[in-house]
Amino acid sequence: MAFFLETLLGGLMAGMLYSLVALGFVLIFKASGVFNFAQGAMVLFAALAMARFSEWIPAWTGLPYKPLTDLLAFIVAALIMFVVAWLIERLALRHLVNQEATTLLMATLGIAYFMEGLGQSIFGDSIYKIDIGMPKDPVFILDKVFPGGLLVNKEDLIAAAIAATLVALLSLFFQETATGRALRAVADDHQAAQSIGIPLNRIWVIVWCVAGVVALVAGMIWGSKLGVQFSLSTVALRALPVVILGGLTSVPGAIVGGLIIGVGEKLSEVYLGPFVGGGIEIWFAYVLALVFLLFRPQGLFGEKIIDRV
Amino acid sequence: MNKKIGDVILDVRNISLRFGGVKALTDISFNVHEHEIRAIIGPNGAGKSSMLNCINGVYTPQQGTISFRGKTFAHMNSREVAEMGVARTFQNLALFKGMSVLDNIMTGRNLKIKSNLLWQALRLGPAEREEIRHREAVERIIDFLEIQAYRKTPVGQLPYGLQKRVDLGRALAMEPQVLLLDEPMAGMNVEEKQDMCRFVLDVNDEFGTTVVLIEHDMSVVMDISDRVVVLDYGKKIGDGTPDEVRHNEDVISAYLGTSH
Amino acid sequence: QAKEQFFPLLSYRTGPYAPNGTPWANGKQDYLKMINARDGGINGVKLTYEECETGYATDRGVECYERLKSHPGVALFDPQSTGITFALTEKAPVDKIPLITLGYGLSISQDGMAFKWNFPLQGSYWTGADIIIQAIAKREGGFDKLKGKKIALVYHDSPFGKEPIPLLQERARMNGFELQLLPVTAPGVEQKATWLQVRQSRPDYVMLWGWGVMNSTALKEAQATGYPRDKMYGVWWAGAEPDVKDVGEGAKGYHALALNTSGQQPKVMQDILKYVYAKGQGTGPKDDVGSVLYTRGVIIQMLSNEAVRTAQARFGKGKVMSGEQVRWGLENLNLTQAKLDALGFNGVMRPISTSCADHMGSTAARIETWDGKKWNITSDYIEADEQIIKPMVKAGAAKYLADKKMTPRTPADCQSEG
Amino acid sequence: MDTPNIVLNVNGIEVIYNHVILVLKGVSLQVPQGRIVAILGGNGAGKTTTLRAISNLLRGERGEVTKGSIELRGERIENLSPADLVQRGVVQVMEGRHCFAHLTIEENLLTGTYTRRDKAEIAANLEKVYNYFPRLKTRRTSQAAYTSGGEQQMCAIGRALMANPSMVLLDEPSMGLAPQIVEEVFNIVKDLNEREKVTFLLAEQNTNMALKYADYGYIMESGRVVMDGAASDLANNEDVKEFYLGVGGGERRSFKDVKSYRRRKRWLA
Amino acid sequence: MLYRENGQFKTTYRADQQIFPITQDRLFIGALLLVAFAAVPWLATDYFFNAILIPFLIFSLAAVGVNILVGYCGQISLGSGAFMAVGAYGAYNFMVRVPGMPLLVALILGGLCATLFGILFGLPSLRVKGLYLAVTTLAAQFFSDWMFLRISWLTNDSASGSVSVSNLQVFGLPLDSSLGKYFFCLSLLVVIALLAKNLVRGAIGREWMAIRDMDVAAAVIGIRPVYAKLSAFAVSSFIIGVAGALWAFVYLGTWEPAAFSVDQSFRLLFMVIIGGMGSIMGSFFGAGFIVILPIALSLSLPVLARLLGVSISTAGISHAELMVFGGLIVWFLIVEPHGLARLWSIGKQKLRLWPFPH
Numbered sequence A: 001m002a003f004f005l006e007t008l009l010g011g012l013m014a015g016m017l018y019s020l021v022a023l024g025f026v027l028i029f030k031a032s033g034v035f036n037f038a039q040g041a042m043v044l045f046a047a048l049a050m051a052r053f054s055e056w057i058p059a060w061t062g063l064p065y066k067p068l069t070d071l072l073a074f075i076v077a078a079l080i081m082f083v084v085a086w087l088i089e090r091l092a093l094r095h096l097v098n099q100e101a102t103t104l105l106m107a108t109l110g111i112a113y114f115m116e117g118l119g120q121s122i123f124g125d126s127i128y129k130i131d132i133g134m135p136k137d138p139v140f141i142l143d144k145v146f147p148g149g150l151l152v153n154k155e156d157l158i159a160a161a162i163a164a165t166l167v168a169l170l171s172l173f174f175q176e177t178a179t180g181r182a183l184r185a186v187a188d189d190h191q192a193a194q195s196i197g198i199p200l201n202r203i204w205v206i207v208w209c210v211a212g213v214v215a216l217v218a219g220m221i222w223g224s225k226l227g228v229q230f231s232l233s234t235v236a237l238r239a240l241p242v243v244i245l246g247g248l249t250s251v252p253g254a255i256v257g258g259l260i261i262g263v264g265e266k267l268s269e270v271y272l273g274p275f276v277g278g279g280i281e282i283w284f285a286y287v288l289a290l291v292f293l294l295f296r297p298q299g300l301f302g303e304k305i306i307d308r309v
Numbered sequence B: 001m002n003k004k005i006g007d008v009i010l011d012v013r014n015i016s017l018r019f020g021g022v023k024a025l026t027d028i029s030f031n032v033h034e035h036e037i038r039a040i041i042g043p044n045g046a047g048k049s050s051m052l053n054c055i056n057g058v059y060t061p062q063q064g065t066i067s068f069r070g071k072t073f074a075h076m077n078s079r080e081v082a083e084m085g086v087a088r089t090f091q092n093l094a095l096f097k098g099m100s101v102l103d104n105i106m107t108g109r110n111l112k113i114k115s116n117l118l119w120q121a122l123r124l125g126p127a128e129r130e131e132i133r134h135r136e137a138v139e140r141i142i143d144f145l146e147i148q149a150y151r152k153t154p155v156g157q158l159p160y161g162l163q164k165r166v167d168l169g170r171a172l173a174m175e176p177q178v179l180l181l182d183e184p185m186a187g188m189n190v191e192e193k194q195d196m197c198r199f200v201l202d203v204n205d206e207f208g209t210t211v212v213l214i215e216h217d218m219s220v221v222m223d224i225s226d227r228v229v230v231l232d233y234g235k236k237i238g239d240g241t242p243d244e245v246r247h248n249e250d251v252i253s254a255y256l257g258t259s260h
Numbered sequence C: 001q002a003k004e005q006f007f008p009l010l011s012y013r014t015g016p017y018a019p020n021g022t023p024w025a026n027g028k029q030d031y032l033k034m035i036n037a038r039d040g041g042i043n044g045v046k047l048t049y050e051e052c053e054t055g056y057a058t059d060r061g062v063e064c065y066e067r068l069k070s071h072p073g074v075a076l077f078d079p080q081s082t083g084i085t086f087a088l089t090e091k092a093p094v095d096k097i098p099l100i101t102l103g104y105g106l107s108i109s110q111d112g113m114a115f116k117w118n119f120p121l122q123g124s125y126w127t128g129a130d131i132i133i134q135a136i137a138k139r140e141g142g143f144d145k146l147k148g149k150k151i152a153l154v155y156h157d158s159p160f161g162k163e164p165i166p167l168l169q170e171r172a173r174m175n176g177f178e179l180q181l182l183p184v185t186a187p188g189v190e191q192k193a194t195w196l197q198v199r200q201s202r203p204d205y206v207m208l209w210g211w212g213v214m215n216s217t218a219l220k221e222a223q224a225t226g227y228p229r230d231k232m233y234g235v236w237w238a239g240a241e242p243d244v245k246d247v248g249e250g251a252k253g254y255h256a257l258a259l260n261t262s263g264q265q266p267k268v269m270q271d272i273l274k275y276v277y278a279k280g281q282g283t284g285p286k287d288d289v290g291s292v293l294y295t296r297g298v299i300i301q302m303l304s305n306e307a308v309r310t311a312q313a314r315f316g317k318g319k320v321m322s323g324e325q326v327r328w329g330l331e332n333l334n335l336t337q338a339k340l341d342a343l344g345f346n347g348v349m350r351p352i353s354t355s356c357a358d359h360m361g362s363t364a365a366r367i368e369t370w371d372g373k374k375w376n377i378t379s380d381y382i383e384a385d386e387q388i389i390k391p392m393v394k395a396g397a398a399k400y401l402a403d404k405k406m407t408p409r410t411p412a413d414c415q416s417e418g
Numbered sequence D: 001m002d003t004p005n006i007v008l009n010v011n012g013i014e015v016i017y018n019h020v021i022l023v024l025k026g027v028s029l030q031v032p033q034g035r036i037v038a039i040l041g042g043n044g045a046g047k048t049t050t051l052r053a054i055s056n057l058l059r060g061e062r063g064e065v066t067k068g069s070i071e072l073r074g075e076r077i078e079n080l081s082p083a084d085l086v087q088r089g090v091v092q093v094m095e096g097r098h099c100f101a102h103l104t105i106e107e108n109l110l111t112g113t114y115t116r117r118d119k120a121e122i123a124a125n126l127e128k129v130y131n132y133f134p135r136l137k138t139r140r141t142s143q144a145a146y147t148s149g150g151e152q153q154m155c156a157i158g159r160a161l162m163a164n165p166s167m168v169l170l171d172e173p174s175m176g177l178a179p180q181i182v183e184e185v186f187n188i189v190k191d192l193n194e195r196e197k198v199t200f201l202l203a204e205q206n207t208n209m210a211l212k213y214a215d216y217g218y219i220m221e222s223g224r225v226v227m228d229g230a231a232s233d234l235a236n237n238e239d240v241k242e243f244y245l246g247v248g249g250g251e252r253r254s255f256k257d258v259k260s261y262r263r264r265k266r267w268l269a
Numbered sequence E: 001m002l003y004r005e006n007g008q009f010k011t012t013y014r015a016d017q018q019i020f021p022i023t024q025d026r027l028f029i030g031a032l033l034l035v036a037f038a039a040v041p042w043l044a045t046d047y048f049f050n051a052i053l054i055p056f057l058i059f060s061l062a063a064v065g066v067n068i069l070v071g072y073c074g075q076i077s078l079g080s081g082a083f084m085a086v087g088a089y090g091a092y093n094f095m096v097r098v099p100g101m102p103l104l105v106a107l108i109l110g111g112l113c114a115t116l117f118g119i120l121f122g123l124p125s126l127r128v129k130g131l132y133l134a135v136t137t138l139a140a141q142f143f144s145d146w147m148f149l150r151i152s153w154l155t156n157d158s159a160s161g162s163v164s165v166s167n168l169q170v171f172g173l174p175l176d177s178s179l180g181k182y183f184f185c186l187s188l189l190v191v192i193a194l195l196a197k198n199l200v201r202g203a204i205g206r207e208w209m210a211i212r213d214m215d216v217a218a219a220v221i222g223i224r225p226v227y228a229k230l231s232a233f234a235v236s237s238f239i240i241g242v243a244g245a246l247w248a249f250v251y252l253g254t255w256e257p258a259a260f261s262v263d264q265s266f267r268l269l270f271m272v273i274i275g276g277m278g279s280i281m282g283s284f285f286g287a288g289f290i291v292i293l294p295i296a297l298s299l300s301l302p303v304l305a306r307l308l309g310v311s312i313s314t315a316g317i318s319h320a321e322l323m324v325f326g327g328l329i330v331w332f333l334i335v336e337p338h339g340l341a342r343l344w345s346i347g348k349q350k351l352r353l354w355p356f357p358h
């Protein structure tokens, strides 16, 4: 029982971490109809920037106080992500207004390559460390109830709290503000949005900036877990089932999807895995998402896919 | 006029259709005789397109039945309807955007193609002959609609009016017994409407195709249709010959206004 | 034509394994540069090289191989990846170019009678696994103490990670311990479930058979689930700085196999610093010189060079060797301690001597332990158990030959190589 | 015709789609302040293309203006973004409705106020549009994709009006609308034109209506302007009567008798 | 006025329905085939065959398969790597388990295995659409990765999960020279591409495109979405499966599941989108672009750097390669979102108008 609960908890935490990455996908999709495959690369890029500046800033300025230099590094990294967002809009998206979803998807893949190359040539391709003082050692709760207690991870708890906060903020933003409405309009029809005066260019820069910051937060947390290095970009692949299960257009869906996928894949690996040789969690996550989609093709909270004649 | 109006070919009985709280159709009944041109008119959102969608199997009405040549269905599946010989055009153009005019119209003949996948891959003998046979039929339609010049143009690049013609061509390629037309003349000027009317009348005359027509241009409706159904917010408020409808008080107040 | 011996360098400086691939590739390149600068090559034959980026992908590796294999004076290939090794194993015999796979590749290719062109120098996964079990047994106080113990293998879910399994199963049968297999999907960024299982089944030891990000993630998860790091033993591909550096203190006590030492003290490293870095020609950052994987790269290149030197001694000093001749050199390596010292590798590695039948040359490794800041060697050399490995290699090689409908080399073939 | 200020001056523009398809071959037209100008012409004449060129929506269709100039109140606007134009008060109602499918009718209308900040003004505008089109009010909470064709058309027009434009480009506003709504739309146009001095440029197939309400008309054929003149003059032109109004030779001919001999248009000679 | 269709009147529909109705096109293709079959073997070096031409041919074949599904039927798939793997391991099993199994038959059987797998993972497409479907096809990808690692029966109980084939023969001739492999792949490609072209311009091809463009309208004219989608999955995965088997047998020789990883799926999708969705010709362009460009970059960037006198580290060059590759993808999409094939046809259209610009 204790072990089941631990697995469950572990799954929930892992799920929250996925949601953090998934959020970036949802944000851009919801606001521009672009399925941004570069999200993984953005996470990597942002984390690299953060990791390197948190080394460089103390070296350059001699500031001793670590939280302060970390904060500075975060700010610099965020600014860099703004520049990246601006460049992506200027150089790529602007010229691809009103193109089909596949074309845009492809373009984001090109952007992903570019950013992987650029990130590693600016910031280096070794393993770097982000140490924002997240506690690494386990804590045991409820040791009265269960022998040995229940293992939880403080680091995961903090990460989950950050993810939840971000989601809450972004949900609010999308819900009723005029800009949120405009973003959804853009996702539906680029041309019509332009025709009524929504400045696509500016909107896209804003959205990509926000996505950049979300990527930075995700990169910071995942980076402090995994170390900052190329493989960080592959966490995107683990976040994809979360995105579609929750619905491509739903911010809260990213959280719920994350929780379901996290719990589902951990339970399956732990309880089913041993019978089939293990290593099933990744495809199980996708199959789980697929099963949900068979019942709701637009994901749990996604907007209904409209086909009408 | 020496057209022979035949028996009832399509009989719609007590159809009701709701979407959540919206009552798109409420207890609608009407019939269509063979060879006639039957118009459906009514204000925007009256449920005209929904009616066609029900006949077509795109929507499933909550109540009511539809009979086709005496066979009665509660719900029809699109393919069955197509196999029975019902074709239609769409209000919001539903052409296959990535394909050429020729290919679009050729899809209309897909039901009639018999050769299997392997033969099609080899494209030898019978498969090729079959393809050519259908091509000839489609070329006749292209000639008839006077769109020869655009045969190989992707339909997405055609102006709106020509797209409507291709839509009609695709429906005609099915050699339908009943043709459902959803606002075929919207977005056309008088000259083009005349063309379109000519196509519809020719099909009706020469092949005896029954036509169900939705149209907002009253002069067209009054001129070419044999009988008219009038819908208003999901209810039927009139049914009869153009002249009867024109003088129906309900219809005038709900739809025609005073100027007609 | 200039006298140049050419070394194609397959490497990966991009992709998920770049942090590990880069120092390895740097070591090889720096050693070549150093030999050219210090000795003017091998007996006057200049050493040239070209690097080709594989990104750890098999198909790109094959393309690199095809591109570089017909370069004049090509000596040998070091594919730097298990997958590429597999693909090249089919091609090398046709092109008559030897492959060296130091510490990786197919374990059965140790058998030179079956695998004429493959050289898993210094160790294979089977020897590695065996050494770890021995080390654990020693710690427990004898093989009989292993009975009833539980050892988990947390492995990279790929041929690389699966290679040791047959040996471990054999060992488990012999020594009566229980083997738990826990695969981790590549690249290994998510291991929560794996470590929950470890926590549940509480194995006495965990063997870590990972590469790249999988290693550091495993250590962090071990920390997060409270599994004692000093009960963890990693293969030599899980025992370099990138694997532990950013875990830092959290990995304290973790053990791994060591094929070589690390550090800048050995003479060869000093020479590299002096002849290459001091002139600003270093391939990577100076601080990385002497790191574990860097040192391994240097060793690989040194062994390649020595194979050429050995071949030259037989086929003509100062000549450019063909692939076949280098192969002979690889098969007749004899690096005694004295020779290693002379080469500047004192204490770095074990003497090695190969033969026609044995393409590995040395089956010993030590254990190193991470103290939170650096790796320390904490054991003597442990020899893998011939008794177990030999029959397995023989059987495996025989099956391989049978599947391919090939016959083994004859002893005459060993002699007649010219 | 006395010429008040020209707001919009299109000067010999050429438009090419996809780098190869030449569609407009030198189109010039002027729209005076506070007037209603109609562009008439058959299918494929290039009306939509002209409007897209003016509102700078060509790029998304992979078209470009290669020659000529477009001036709004004396300012060249070819390089402005569509949003800039809306800022300057020019709004287009696109052909084919283009409502935002996932947004409700009301949200659709509200997106139209993106450039407006004044809350009271927005509320008033919304009220105004609901007054014009009561049908929209009853369907305000439905997603646009699930409303009927005509409702979507009303929504598209209403959305443009929400921006309080000074000039509206209307592409086939009457398409798919029931007769009394068509009349209503044109009344709205007239009303806005007279009371709020909004300028209109409309491409329209319903020539009858267009000429009745417009001040001036241009007739396009295959990418060129072939005729222009005051609306009343055009309405009396024999060709226009025959081909656009369907009343050639005096009285309206029934659509039933269309198989008669077809006369060639004079300007195609 | 070199390239004109004017004056070439077709007197029969048969003539009009040829694959290449324009004489110049026919000549061009004929010349291309002549070059491929006769001239290239004389000119190409071993490296060219092994590292460029053979991968190009095999990926072209796979891209044709992916294009049928993605480009023609509109079902975006990221599971193509899995279909390749199933083809490869399927053919492998027939090879090693059935004595005397001819290579060609094994390839076809491998393709059929992929077909079954494709249909199975195509079933969700009946309900799930668009990007949702694209992501769920990754299930096929990760499942196959796992399956071939875990189910040792499929790899003939090879301990490590890597398998190999050798002594390949076609009609009794050994398939060991680069030239032989080249001809083998080329012939298979030409035949399959021709069959695929026939399919896509025939009735079933129109059904696929109809489903892609507007599925509700397609249903109304009597096209069964189930049949159209599943047949696209079947045909496409068959072709991809054969390509996968070729990739394993002819190019790699020995392989592990990672040879068909998710990267391969992405690469195939790239090829189709960059080359041109819904164009068989585009598959070739796309394969050329994706196979050849990275190689060309890795060959030319160091030279370029030397010419410019900048010294970039080897790692720097690898990163620059990534950046240039990514940049070029975006640039091509901006120039022509419909892919290289569309660029090609615009080029032809210009040639047709030549010397007039429009």
Ligand SMILES: Nc1ncnc2c1ncn2[C@@H]1O[C@H](COP(=O)(O)OP(=O)(O)OP(=O)(O)O)[C@@H](O)[C@H]1O
Pocket (backbone or CB within 6 Å): B156, B157, B158, B159, B160, B161, B162, B187, D017, D018, D021, D023, D041, D042, D043, D044, D045, D046, D047, D048, D049, D050, D061, D062, D095, D205
């Ligand atoms: N995106 C496009 N790509 C290529 N050609 C196009 C494109 N859009 C329009 N065209 C071509 O431009 C010409 C003019 O089209 P346009 O839509 O401007 O006509 P229109 O006058 O608005 O016609 P309608 O009354 O039918 O709407 C047509 O021949 C059409 O084929």
Ligand SMILES: Nc1ncnc2c1ncn2[C@@H]1O[C@H](COP(=O)(O)OP(=O)(O)OP(=O)(O)O)[C@@H](O)[C@H]1O
Pocket (backbone or CB within 6 Å): A308, B019, B022, B023, B024, B042, B043, B044, B045, B046, B047, B048, B049, B050, B051, B091, D139, D142, D146, D147, D148, D149, D150, D151, D176, D178
């Ligand atoms: N799929 C649907 N979901 C929800 N409501 C729908 C759906 N289809 C139609 N409706 C509603 O049903 C009503 C009737 O629509 P329909 O399209 O049949 O009207 P119509 O008579 O064709 O009008 P128009 O002349 O404007 O085309 C409308 O109010 C519409 O919003």
Ligand SMILES: [Mg+2]
Pocket (backbone or CB within 6 Å): B048, B049, B050, B091, B182, D148, D149, D150
């Ligand atoms: Mg309708």
Ligand SMILES: [Mg+2]
Pocket (backbone or CB within 6 Å): B159, B160, D047, D048, D049, D095, D171
């Ligand atoms: Mg138009």
